[in-house]
Amino acid sequence: MELRIFTEPQQGASYDDLLGVAIRAERLGFGAFFRSDHYVAMGDGSGLPGPSDAWITLAGLARDTSTIRLGTLVTSATFRLPGPLAISVAGVDAMSGGRVELGLGSGWFEDEHDAYGIPFPSLGERFDRLTEQLEIITGLWATPAGETFDFHGDHYALTGSPALPKPWQSPPPVIVGGAGPKRTPNLAARFAAEYNTPFLGLDDVVAANERVDRACESLGRDPSTLVRSAALVVCVGGDEGEFERRAQSIGREPGELRENGVAGLPAEAVETLGRFAGAGIERVYLQVLDLSDLDHLDLIAAEFPSGVTPPK
Template sequence: MTAALQLADLRIFTEPQQGASYDDLLAVALRAEELGFGAFFRSDHYLTMGVGDGLPGPTDAWVALAGLARDTSTIRLGTLVSSATFRLPGPLAVSVAQVDQMSGGRVDFGLGAGWFAAEHEAYGIPFPKLGERFDRLEEQLDIITGMWATPVGETYDNPGGHYPVVNSPALPKPHAGPPPIIIGGGGPKRTPALAAKFAAEFNTPFVSREFFTQQRGRVRAACETIDRDPNDLVYSAALIVCCGANEAEVARRAASIGREPSELRENGLAGTPGEVAERIRSWRDAGAERIYLQMMDLDDLDHLNLIAHDVATQLN
């Protein structure tokens, strides 16, 4: 049976493209660090989704994480997930390694193929067809991990299909070895294969427990295909959270993000602390070793307090 989850296995996940300044992100990260959550994560998007104007506008994921690396002390930091369409692999390897150095080795690096066409159009970013995006993702992962693994004083080359690399010094290096790589998603073939090849963690965002179990099985099978121990990976899930001390507070928090309590209970982690704890335990029993709690109202720091004090204490 999967070990009981602890507060450190709960990670705060934010969506700043919906409307957040750097100071908003810092306030959440500092409170999460103070309370003992395992990590502070953010999305990597440039355009708001659904309702809202997204003011004051998007913050770049790795610029923001660089600031958080210096303004926090102990909490892990990362992206769920960066888009391979946004950045070239060489400069991205530099950015992630530098943020990891700045944080003293507290970075987890999530990378995906990209999916939101409208943000690419809004900011002039090329958006190839899905197959090419996966080709580019795999090539980026090859290059980034290859650069980080190249000994200091040696050079790195990769013939590449989209990003040929010639005589790279492959610098800088991360703080103390390559950061853990997170790969996630619901693709039935290429996603599990990439996770088996590159990832330290596999994540499913906003899916049912049944689909999580199915996809986790695909990743484990992909690991066995390449003679990797499936237990080398951490298996995690991302879910929206809406917790209240009582039903009125649940309803208030749901209304503040434009959602209904019943829908949130069905599709996320919603309800009173006891309800939320029970839902988290059900994900643990399904094989989730880590949970990312999607927090949509970044002004509501009391929400973090409630989860740390009244939910996490019921998980054992």
């Protein structure tokens, strides 16, 4: 099982904060550094110093890191037009030497749309737009050099696009996530290299992946060609006191974290990861909420096995 670091900068983080986590994660051998794509803090946080744009941040990290993979969980389809987004992701992919992955979702947090003047259509329309965005972005990247790309949908139209620039990778991996019972499995089966279940219990993760399996089979795709991942909050301490201090620093109760995350003492956290590995999860995004606590990353890297295996 590959372990990745996942951050929530809208809760309050400067570029230097994110860079510090990314560099430490790279040095410690984590598989990737990912960030959310939000513009307003959630809960009681102030969000200071203020929101940062995901793809501008990743462009900086593309130049300030050298080996770790970079991406979003997930970019909102309401934030950007698909053509310019394809250009941005391709550019950052080239800047990183081919280390970028695009997580793309429908968008859900209405408050940030109100706060920054972003239209927030109905859920059905947001999924319609997401579907067209995935068709356009993957279509642009797949268009051979020297040819043009056309698309005419209900929400977007492209005519004679040169479909440039091309990303470094052919193509960058696309991640589709969520637990929706109908449209999400189909989108993952059609467009994704990876399907992600965010912050779900193990039973729900299993059920969601079974729906994706069926969607793949209905489209003639081998389900094993789709990487399966999960996002879970992480909070680990070398002893009970350290764990409780870390839980307090992120405003969470120790018991709740043990129930819903990769949490507790190292052996407990590894046991949790083993259960997810046993359910077929190949990759876990560890949501790190205190970006100033780099010692937390050191502990995780030292105590978690490099490859978590399913329990026997």
